[in-house]
């Protein structure tokens with residue numbers, strides 16, 4: 001099977017005071033193994049909603065998501081938490097690091113959650129922090145490092161459990177272009193080195209140029225715009 005991720009008639013509605021808001025109702029999408037894919041589209045079209053479903057952070061109203069052929073939302077909560085922890089790495093626009101903990105602790109957490117002993121977790125976290133060139137900042141807290149560095153910590157945290165799927169929601173949206181470009185180059189290099197399949201949500205066409213496919217989300221559907 002060459003697809004890591006597939007959806008089947010995916011539907012997401014949000015309840016609003018005046019009734020249901022339908023973001024998409026029959027969305028069908030495939031992500032091929034090894035793809036580095038950009039998803040673009042105007043604000044409010046549903047990019048984050050979709051990424052949150054792919055990341056098992058939310059559940060669809062109807063339809064299915066298959067990750068490596070497994071029907072993710074047919075699983076119970078414990079199994080879903082395990083899929084999130086082991087198979088998926090998530091990067092957010094605003095990093096979402098834990099401010100009370102050091103860089104090393106932030107990156108160790110996903111390993112502790114899966115039951116790895118603290119010393120070993122810290123050893124592995126340190127190795128990944130080296131890959132994002134932060135071995136000199138491991139004992140600092142997020143508030144003591146720059147935005148670009150915080151995003152590199154978030155990348156290390158996303159990758160420490162060796163996921164198959166990397167999901168990034170506007171990973172450079174909060175950074176100047178020079179820093180953002182360096183972050184994208186790092187994501188692209190790690191994507192290649194770790195044989196990931198990745199989706200980057202972005203408003204920015206320059207970001208999409210780092211990817212080998214670009215989809216645009218419009219009126220509840222994803223259309224393939226370009227394929228390198």
Ligand SMILES: Nc1ncnc2c1ncn2[C@@H]1O[C@H](COP(=O)(O)OP(=O)(O)OP(=O)(O)O)[C@@H](O)[C@H]1O
Nearest residue numbers: 014015021023041042043044045046047048049050
């Ligand atoms: N928790 C929620 N409850 C109700 N409506 C929501 C919720 N989250 C998102 N929406 C609505 O769903 C639609 C899609 O939102 P979403 O955040 O997915 O858009 P987006 O494409 O990521 O936008 P942006 O580019 O601004 O981040 C919007 O109309 C938004 O207002």
Ligand SMILES: [Mg+2]
Nearest residue numbers: 047048049169
């Ligand atoms: Mg969004």
